[in-house]
Amino acid sequence: MNKRIEIIDELLKNHPDAFFIFSNGLTSREASYFHPEDRCFYLLHGMGETLSIGIGFAKIQPNIEVVVVEGDGSALMGLASWSLMPVKNLHYYILANGVHETTGGQKLPSFPFIPDWCSIVEMSIGQEGTPNPPTPIEIMKRCQGWLTKNI
Amino acid sequence: MRQDKLNRELFDLKASSDIFAQELDNACNWVGCVPDTIFKQVLPKLKSWHLAPRENHLIGMAFGAGLAGQRPVVLIQNSGLGLCLDALFGTFCLYNQGLLMIVSNRGVLEWEEIQHQDWGKCTESLLLASKIKMIYFDEEGIEGLKRAAKMAFENNQVVALMMQRGNLDE
Numbered sequence: 001m002n003k004r005i006e007i008i009d010e011l012l013k014n015h016p017d018a019f020f021i022f023s024n025g026l027t028s029r030e031a032s033y034f035h036p037e038d039r040c041f042y043l044l045h046g047m048g049e050t051l052s053i054g055i056g057f058a059k060i061q062p063n064i065e066v067v068v069v070e071g072d073g074s075a076l077m078g079l080a081s082w083s084l085m086p087v088k089n090l091h092y093y094i095l096a097n098g099v100h101e102t103t104g105g106q107k108l109p110s111f112p113f114i115p116d117w118c119s120i121v122e123m124s125i126g127q128e129g130t131p132n133p134p135t136p137i138e139i140m141k142r143c144q145g146w147l148t149k150n151i
Numbered sequence: 152m153r154q155d156k157l158n159r160e161l162f163d164l165k166a167s168s169d170i171f172a173q174e175l176d177n178a179c180n181w182v183g184c185v186p187d188t189i190f191k192q193v194l195p196k197l198k199s200w201h202l203a204p205r206e207n208h209l210i211g212m213a214f215g216a217g218l219a220g221q222r223p224v225v226l227i228q229n230s231g232l233g234l235c236l237d238a239l240f241g242t243f244c245l246y247n248q249g250l251l252m253i254v255s256n257r258g259v260l261e262w263e264e265i266q267h268q269d270w271g272k273c274t275e276s277l278l279l280a281s282k283i284k285m286i287y288f289d290e291e292g293i294e295g296l297k298r299a300a301k302m303a304f305e306n307n308q309v310v311a312l313m314m315q316r317g318n319l320d321e
Contacts, residue, residue, distance in 0.1 A: 021215075024241070041218065046241025049211035052203070053242070056215025056223075059201070060181065064219075080204040081211065136246045143218070151220050 001124040004095055005030045008069065011093060012037065015067050018091070019057070019150070023050040023070030025102040026127050027095060031069070032139070033130040038146035042139050048077025051092060055081065058090040061151060065089055072096040072120075073108055086117040094118060097125045153317060159262045161317025165292040168192035168320050174293050178300035179251060181221035183209045187228035189255040192320055194226075206231030210238035210250075217248050222304050224251040229258070229274040230267070236281060239309060249304040252283075252311045260316055278311055289315045 002010075008031050012020070020040040022028040028042040043050060054068035066089055070078075075094045085092070100106045105125065114120060134142075153161050166174075172193045175182065182200040184190060194200055203209035206227050213223035227235070232254070243250045257263060258271025278285055286299040296312055303310040 043241070045245055046211065046214075046238050049207060049214070049238050049242065052208040052211025053215035053218070056181075056183075056201075056212035056217075057219045058215070060216050060219035060221055078208070078211075081208045083204050084208070084212075140246045140248075147218065147220070 001122055004123050005034050005128055007095060007121050007123055008035060018065040018067045020067045021050055021054050023074040025071055027071050029130050029133050030128050032133045038142045041143050047074050050074055051078050052081040054090050055084050055087055058087045062089050067091045069093045073100045092118050094120050095123050096120050097123050160260055162289050162315035165288055165318045169196055171319055172196035174296050179222045179224035181216040181223040183213050184226040185209055185231055187255045189314055190226050206235035207238040210235045213250060214242040226253040228255050229270045243309050247307045249307045250309045251300050251303045254311045255314045284310045285313050287313050288318050
């Protein structure tokens with residue numbers, strides 16, 4: 001099974017022109033440290049809202065490819081937002097290791113169903129050592145640079 | 152105060168739903184809602200609006216729309232604050248983005264059903280504790296709506312426009 005950071009690397013390569021939204025916790029932390037890109041928005045909080053943010057964005061910008069990447073714990077928190085899917089220009093990836101890794105590896109319940117618009121990517125448990133993520137101001141500033149050019 | 156057809160006390164009517172919808176469309180270009188009775192005449196008069204299943208996801212959608220260049224407004228019942236406060240803190244507040252919230256302040260009047268009463272008692276203190284600026288539609292009417300929107304988008308902050316039962320035609 002792949003590590004989180006390897007999967008994120010592959011997703012960024014597979015969607016070279018897309019706007020990415022990463023969920024809070026290790027997903028944003030590792031993505032922002034190992035693959036800092038202006039086309040990425042890194043959530044630092046708001047667990048369970050990654051998909052709804054992607055939906056709000058994608059519906060307004062139908063010509064921009066949007067990729068939402070979140071951990072399985074975050075995805076389970078946001079299940080009600082699944083009722084707003086599918087959205088044509090939005091790709092949804094759940095990085096699944098079956099635990100709340102950030103908070104100590106508590107086991108997660110399984111998903112009640114997997115819709116065809118949802119890609120579950122199995123990943124190994126384990127994390128890379130990372131410093132604190134960028135500040136919200138830094139994240140927003142970089143991201144707005146990309147958005148200004150592309151919207 | 153005025154009375155409805157059942158002789159129940161209501162706050163004063165401050166604007167028709169037509170005017171309110173029109174001014175909302177002027178002030179914002181993305182409208183989202185988890186419906187409440189108070190807004191039922193407003194929603195069909197808006198140019199368009201987005202339905203969310205829960206208030207926290209409404210905040211997420213509004214934040215995404217904001218990133219995509221829109222000026223977002225959300226319409227919610229005060230009870231929805233209990234669901235969306237963390238989403239608000241984790242998005243608009245953390246990243247300093249503007250949001251107009253239209254909050255129906257249910258449970259303030261004595262005749263309102265018991266399930267609304269707890270929220271009627273704590274809504275304002277909850278928003279105050281959350282450092283979310285409140286503007287009262289009951290005091291300022293449409294000018295309050297305009298002022299709230301201006302404050303939200305010029306200062307990049309979350310502003311709640313508080314609506315009392317009776318302020319709009321339902």
